[in-house]
Amino acid sequence: MNRLLDVENLTLQFDTDEGRITAVDNVSFTLGAGEVMGLVGESGSGKSVTAKSLMKLNPDNAIYGDETKIILHLDGGPVDIMSLHTSSDLKVIRGGAISMIFQEPMASFAPAITIGNQMVEQLQIHTDMTAKKAQELSIEMLARVGISDASTRFKQFAFELSGGMRQRAMIAMALSTKPKLLIADEPTTALDVTIQAQVIDLMKDLVSEFGMGIIFITHDLGVIAQTADSVAVMYLGRLVEQGPVREVIRTPAHPYTKGLIAALPQLDDLDVPLTPIPGDIPSPLERPPGCVFNTRCAVAIEGLCTREIPLFTQVAQKHQVACHLYSEGDDK
Numbered sequence: 001m002n003r004l005l006d007v008e009n010l011t012l013q014f015d016t017d018e019g020r021i022t023a024v025d026n027v028s029f030t031l032g033a034g035e036v037m038g039l040v041g042e043s044g045s046g047k048s049v050t051a052k053s054l055m056k057l058n059p060d061n062a063i064y065g066d067e068t069k070i071i072l073h074l075d076g077g078p079v080d081i082m083s084l085h086t087s088s089d090l091k092v093i094r095g096g097a098i099s100m101i102f103q104e105p106m107a108s109f110a111p112a113i114t115i116g117n118q119m120v121e122q123l124q125i126h127t128d129m130t131a132k133k134a135q136e137l138s139i140e141m142l143a144r145v146g147i148s149d150a151s152t153r154f155k156q157f158a159f160e161l162s163g164g165m166r167q168r169a170m171i172a173m174a175l176s177t178k179p180k181l182l183i184a185d186e187p188t189t190a191l192d193v194t195i196q197a198q199v200i201d202l203m204k205d206l207v208s209e210f211g212m213g214i215i216f217i218t219h220d221l222g223v224i225a226q227t228a229d230s231v232a233v234m235y236l237g238r239l240v241e242q243g244p245v246r247e248v249i250r251t252p253a254h255p256y257t258k259g260l261i262a263a264l265p266q267l268d269d270l271d272v273p274l275t276p277i278p279g280d281i282p283s284p285l286e287r288p289p290g291c292v293f294n295t296r297c298a299v300a301i302e303g304l305c306t307r308e309i310p311l312f313t314q315v316a317q318k319h320q321v322a323c324h325l326y327s328e329g330d331d332k
C-alpha cells in the first residue's frame, strides 16, 4: 500500500479568554492510499480538530507546535501542509487533493445556490474542465451516489432535498474532484439506520474504485468495525491506542478503549447491562497531569499514572497502546 499521509507530532493549542488550551497533543499516525482509518473517541477528544488540521481549517487563534509535520504524498511529490499559508497555496489541498464531508450537509452547501452550480464551481476551481464537462460529471456523480433523477436534483437547492439525499449530494460533491484523501466527520450520525448502512457501503465502494484514503471520524466503534482497516483512539487530545481494526476491537489494550467497547450494546444478548465509562471527559483547561485518562481509569497505578505521560508500546503487530500497564516486553 502506497503511503498517502504522514502526521508527526501534531500539537495544536488555542488562545481563549480563559487561557491557552491544548486541543491536540503530540499526535502521530500514517495512512496508506486505499486505507480507511477510523478516528474514535468521545466528544471533546480532539478528533475533529485533528482532521481539520490536515486542511488547516482551524480558526486563526490556532497555534501549531514547532515539531508538527503533516506531509501528503501526491503523484507530483510530497506536499508539506504546514508550509502552506495563503488561500492560493491551500487550494491544492482544500477541496482538491483533500475533501471533507460533515455530519450536517447543510454546512457544506450555500443555501441560495443550486447544488449543481456549487458542484460545477468547485470542479472549475480545481480542474481545467469546461462548464459543460463539469456539469456532465456532476450529474454523473449524483447518479453514482444513488440519487435518482440526478439532472433534476442538480438544479435544486439543498433545502429541497431530504436529509439522506443531501448527505449523498455532499459525498458526490466531495468525490467529484477525485480527492486523494477524504475526511468524513461523523458522516452518518444524523442519518437513520438504513440510510446510514447505504452511505457506508457507498463509501467503501468508492474507496476501492478511486483508491483514496479515508479518515472516518466517529464516536461509534460499531460503525468503525464495519468500515475501517485501522483505528486510532483519541482521548483529550492524545492518541491512546492504534492498530488494525479487528485486532483493536477484539483485543483492546487501553482501559479507555476497553471502556468504549463495554459501553456498546450487545445485540446477541440484550440482558447484558451497558457499562458506561464513569465520569466525564475533563475540560481541556483542566488537563490531568501524567496520563490524561487517569481521572476516570479504574486501574490507574498510584504514584505513576498521575505523574508520567505513558509512551506508546507495541502490544502486537502494528498495534500500539500508550498506557503504563504495558511496558516494553510486557503483554498484559
Ligand code: SF4
Pocket: 254, 255, 256, 291, 292, 293, 294, 295, 297, 298, 299, 300, 301, 305, 310, 322, 323, 324, 325
Ligand atoms: Fe489507566 Fe494509568 Fe493506563 Fe492511564 S496509564 S490508562 S491511568 S493505567
